[in-house]
Amino acid sequence: MLSIRQNLDADALPDFRNLGSIARVLILVNLLSAACAFLDATSWATAIDAIARNAVLVEPPLMASLIVLYAAAPWLLRLPYLAGCALIVAVVLGWVWTMHTLYGEGTAGGLSRALGLAAASAVAALAYLRLHRRAYSPALAEARLQALQARIRPHFLFNSLNAVLALIRRDPRRAERALEDLSDLFRALMSDGRSLVRLADEIALIERYAAIEQLRLGERLRLSWELDSAPVDALLPPLVLQPLLENAVYHGIEPGTGTGDVLVRIERRDARVLALIENPYHESRPGHGGNRMALENIRERLMLFFDAEARLESRVEAGRYRVEIEIPYRVSGGDDARAQAEAQA
Numbered sequence: 001m002l003s004i005r006q007n008l009d010a011d012a013l014p015d016f017r018n019l020g021s022i023a024r025v026l027i028l029v030n031l032l033s034a035a036c037a038f039l040d041a042t043s044w045a046t047a048i049d050a051i052a053r054n055a056v057l058v059e060p061p062l063m064a065s066l067i068v069l070y071a072a073a074p075w076l077l078r079l080p081y082l083a084g085c086a087l088i089v090a091v092v093l094g095w096v097w098t099m100h101t102l103y104g105e106g107t108a109g110g111l112s113r114a115l116g117l118a119a120a121s122a123v124a125a126l127a128y129l130r131l132h133r134r135a136y137s138p139a140l141a142e143a144r145l146q147a148l149q150a151r152i153r154p155h156f157l158f159n160s161l162n163a164v165l166a167l168i169r170r171d172p173r174r175a176e177r178a179l180e181d182l183s184d185l186f187r188a189l190m191s192d193g194r195s196l197v198r199l200a201d202e203i204a205l206i207e208r209y210a211a212i213e214q215l216r217l218g219e220r221l222r223l224s225w226e227l228d229s230a231p232v233d234a235l236l237p238p239l240v241l242q243p244l245l246e247n248a249v250y251h252g253i254e255p256g257t258g259t260g261d262v263l264v265r266i267e268r269r270d271a272r273v274l275a276l277i278e279n280p281y282h283e284s285r286p287g288h289g290g291n292r293m294a295l296e297n298i299r300e301r302l303m304l305f306f307d308a309e310a311r312l313e314s315r316v317e318a319g320r321y322r323v324e325i326e327i328p329y330r331v332s333g334g335d336d337a338r339a340q341a342e343a344q345a
Contacts, residue, residue, distance in 0.1 A: 013076050013084040014129040016069040020308030024132070025066065025125050032121050033058045061095035061118065068095075085126050092122040163216040178215050181208040185242075196305065198332070199266070199273070200232035206241045206264070213249050221253050222261045229267035233331045236273070237301045243294045244277045244323050252279025252321060271329050281321040295323070302327065 014021045033054045041047035068091055069076065076084050096118040100111050160182055167175035185208050210223055245264065253260040263278040295314055302310035302325070311326040 012133070013079065013081060013088075014126070014133075015073060015077065016066065017073045018307050018309055021129060022066060022070075023308065024129060026062070028125050028128055029058065029062055029121050030055070032117075032124065036117065057099075057114070061092065061099045064095045064099075065092045085123075088126065089119055089122045092118050160212050160216065163212070167215070174215075178212060181211050184208050185212070195238070196235040196330075196332075197238045198232065199230060199234040199236060202236060202238070202241050203227060203230065203232070203266070205239075206245050209242050209245060217249070217253060220256070220259055221249065222259050224261060224263045226263070226265040226267075231268040231273055231329060234268070234273045234327075235330045235332060236327055237305050240298050240301070240325065241275060241277070243298065244325075247294055247323075248277050248279035248321075252281065255282045256280060268329055273327050273329050275325040276322060278320050278322045281316050281319055298325075 016022065034051050037050035037054050038047050041050050069088065076087070079087065093115055096114055097111070100114055160178075164175050164178045164182070167178065185205065210221075214221055214223070241264075245262070248262045252262065260280045263276065265274075265276040265278075267274055295312065299312045302312060306327055309328045312324070314321070314323045316322075
């Protein structure tokens, strides 16, 4: 099972199938190319001309190297760090030499300079990505603490227990089921949040939470589940959906006096998993700090696991408050390659 420890291992090679890693490499290499052009230029006009010439020379081997590294990413991640770095530099140098040979431009001195700059750029990119991973490591303890603090509010425990107490004499069987749901929920709340979990487990968790809230709010809470297209084998950080559903109830249902509709929709679109939670919006109680804190908590945890490949957005639309999450579709173990191939087919 993938874990946040693996994702934050500073001595692990970068994942070249992650859009954030690819974007950082592209930006860094092009900035280095532009810096070299400025150093050799004598005026702004010659600098711009040099940047254009460098781009023509740099982009083909850069894109070719990224394509090879993207294809080999699962295998690269299994290599020791130093061996993997050496192989990545060798791939880059191989493409620079190949492009230089095919185009036949420059002299032997030009080839040596190109290989030197390519090696320096590759080492700089690897060093930057390693520093980027290290920069996130100190955030792990803080993110873990925030997750524990934001997972459950004291008012939810108090209200849930009161609802169960009210049922004990009137409907003991239903009260027993509610206590079982509450026990399962708290077991999940206290579990280690550093490993990815299956979407099926997250759905089961929010269904138990919804049953408890339904017990407390009765007909005031009306839930719509659209889960037929949900990829139950997908992996995601634990306790991402439950705080969002709790926010929907707390900010969208409790302030109202009548029945409120909460929509939960989860589906797969190609190689992405999309989740939407929507609830009524009450202008008299706009944007509580707790709501924003929970969203920022979830956004940070998604970034720790998926970097730039994850997206969380919230907005008010037609009197409804909508929270959308989008993450890459990943599954566990040996099924991951097969799932990715199916997603790209």
